[in-house]
Amino acid sequence: MEEPRIGVYICWCGTNIAKMVDVEAVASEVSSMPHVVLAKNYKYMCSDPGQELIIKDIKVHNLNRVIVAACSPRIHELTFRTACEKAGINPYLFEMANIREQDSWVHTDRSEATKKAIDLVIAAIRRVRFHEALEKRSVSVNPATLVIGGGIAGMTASLEIAASGKQVYLVEKADHLGGMVAQLDLTFPHLSSAQQIIHPLIQRVKNNPNIKVFLNTQIQQVHGYIGNFNTTILQNGNESVEIEFGNIIAAVGLKPFDPVVIPEYGYKKIPDVVTSVEFEQMLLSGLIQTSEGKDPRNVAIIHCVGSRNKKFHEYCSRVCCMTALKYVHQIRAALPDANIFEVYADMRAYGKGHEEFYAHTTHKQIIFLMFDQQTGLPRIRKAGAADKCNIIIEMDELLSGISIEVPVDMVVLMTNMEAHDDVKEVVRSIGVSLCGNQFFIEKHPKLDPVATTTGGVYIVGGCQGPKDIPDSVSQARAAAARILATIAQESVPVEVTTAQVNELLCCGCQTCVRVCPYSAVSYDESKKSSVVNEVLCKGCGTCGAACPAGAIKCKHFTDSQILAEIEGIMSLSYKY
Template sequence: MAQKPRIGVYICHCGTNIAATVDVKQVAEFAATLPGVVVARDYLYMCSDPGQGLIQRDIEEQELTRVVVASCSPRMHEPTFRGAGRQGGLNPYLVEMANIREQCSWVHSDRGQATEKAKWLVASVVAKSALLKPLEEREVDVTPGAVVVGGGIAGMTAALDVADAGFPVYLVEQSGRLGGRMADLNRTFPTLESVAKLMGPLIERVQTHSNITVLLNSQVTGVEGFVGNFEVTVSGEIPNLQVGAIIIATGYDIFDPHRKPELGYGQYPNVITSLEMEQRLAAKDLTGSGKAIKSVAFIQCVGSRDAQVGNEYCSRVCCMYTAKQSLQVKELLPDADVTVFYIDVRTFGKGAEEFYDEARATGVRYRRGNISEVIRHNGRVALIGEDTLLGRPFDFEADLVVLAVGMESRADAGDLSNLLKLARSSDGFFMELHPKLRPVDTAVDGVFLAGCCQGPKDIIDTVAQAKAAASSALIPLLRGVVPVISETA
């Protein structure tokens, strides 16, 4: 006959985080009446050394076979309390937590109702703990290698770092070339370096690296397994890939300005996007026809910070690439009138503010205003809007209008999200596990994020995140084993 569980329940005050809203002593008294509970206590900080010592002593003295700690999120201190259980001689998987901080005290103001809810949270976890079975950890070998999804600057950077560490990498790119969006650019900011000169050697390194297999015109169609042992299915006649880690670097989509018809894109040939401007600057022909240009206007935040199109976020690069393009216009046409219509100027990062100042010093004018419409007028285009500093309407004529289009999550991000069970934020980008502490991890162990698939960023931050993702992916690969939990016989 199975022995009845002997359960110890420990209610944490968490200073005043819990105790200010929940009557922890009343919850402890309630817990003592629950079936199987032989001891119930409350303590100021259960995660402290004395708090853990209390658990360890009770396991020995009260012969506890289960422990329930009612405190903060298991994500924060589950390893702490399982460690305390192990130190006391209890299988750590017989230690369970009830979250009465994030799920109770922090989201309620009524003390009586919060206390009642805490009681039922504790009661449910106590009932669950009675059914727990001891589990054991074991180690399994890691399959050496990684799949990197996306062949842009983020994907190539991550692939090279993993490959340079001595592991095979499969770089899966759905288009017919490497380089991603960056390959469509002319120069970088704030250094004005040639993109072609930067990308050429990088692409060559990837294509000739002995540890990298480049799979062009390919897509990931299936993923099975777990950290250290993934099986990835790729479209075409490619055998399934066995790897230990996956890095997602699928990039972004450019906002389609046809969704803002009032700005005249597609209606007037002299209204173009910033990406089209890159091509014209590379060709040193701003009109595409050789005609003279006297006035160029840039409209900022097209598709960003705009609730009407569903993108309330800042794309983080538009202010800087507009400063870059305006400098290039002044370099080509020193006498041209260049005006930037902006909501707010956001220049961050090393050398960014100085770069913006340089653009203004060359004669680029910045005018704070909202553009409501772009119309045809006397063979030119006229911008109709409001000066938001003066609170006055205005119209402004230009020979060329450049729409500073922002970034969006890829239209096919949902497909990959479903395959890998990856969470996405409200703006559609893949969601990191923690924005500050684990910015490249996902909720799926062994799957990491790099670049603009996680959110808008410039090349500098993209490369930094790609290197971080590669470093994180290398942890299980270098260890060679990963722990797994198996139920005891």
């Protein structure tokens, strides 16, 4: 092994670090350490001049190891690795010490924070001596794509990918395409017809030669890895078809919440208490009528049914407020003299044109009644003979502070959306995780919202969280763009810092096989040893930590590297 020549760079991050950490003291403290050729500090290491400084030093001082003490490696590790690569050294010979999130931002004593920064940098210096150069790897990509779910998100993604001439397999559980949008009458906030949006889309999907649609079909366990997946799909419950594909889009959507579990609302017990889904059917049929076939004179629309309530679902389903306001326009058009009550908890109008839609709708002579989810839901009861109405809603009205009775003839429950019953089987078959609300978890909630931690698997539409049509379509097109980019490159880079089994030390206990969250470790009977599929391995290190024989080495997280890092932190702490 060549003699390490380490360059250390302490970043000020403007005042973010420099205010709490004496960056010059850190640099001078570590400059005399063995193998450290130079130690510098600079205002913004991530800036172009900052990176140029590293590149120049590598060339001039013949450095072969680089340390930047700055922010979290989550933010700029890739920046500095790329800089190292430009200067001609392997990017894995770089190490980052986090002295911002883990130091300057969380401490208030400058001298203590400076000592901690020194410890962290020394740990990085000790560690980086043991770094090894690692080579990037890639795998070829099958240009076909599997899309699960034939709603608006799945169909949009399919059309987008098929437009580039690539094969799409569109699998739909039901016997028709269209999903939830096919059940709607008008959309908000423009009151345009949902049917006129979805039907042309269905026709385009059916007529597209690059899209193969499988109705009444469910997928089985998906095998393989990014670029090279395969599965068996089960059509009509018995006909199985083998398909191979390089990427997956999950667009399984959500289903309406069943309000029968909310005793206050008396759904299915009291006539003329209907869900928003049933009301959409009523609107599609063109007649708003009570069960007795009369025009309702008073209609109440109850918001947040099963939403934002710890007893049912804590999340907001995002589309109900605007849908409820949409109903105002439709009821007002059909029954000009009806009294319309919006029984709500909060009015949420976050989207483009939504606040305007709310403001516009408030002029439609409606009565807003506010309830508090914490103190109690409105209570619905059947009206008596003397009441001159079908239903009475009792509630504590929040904005007036009085208990009121609302006489109505029809109640529309704005039901929440929730995951399908079989969602766990779906996520297991494609290797995706679910959050507590049973929504598919994205790779990064802000920076990578359609990808998942499993390479080649993307999530779009409602299954990632409740959303309206524009958001579902945007996600679908975003995922399609991501997939087309990988298809265009014909290969994708795979994780470098994978685990490696030393077959001579492996005792065959298969602990690693059981703990691997990515199904990347398998047991090879012929070798009597565990084997890591380096394409599936994400380098999480679980197997390496669990292996009782010490037979698994995790690249870039070897025992010597980690122990050196720990020694680095401990040694100086003892000194002070």
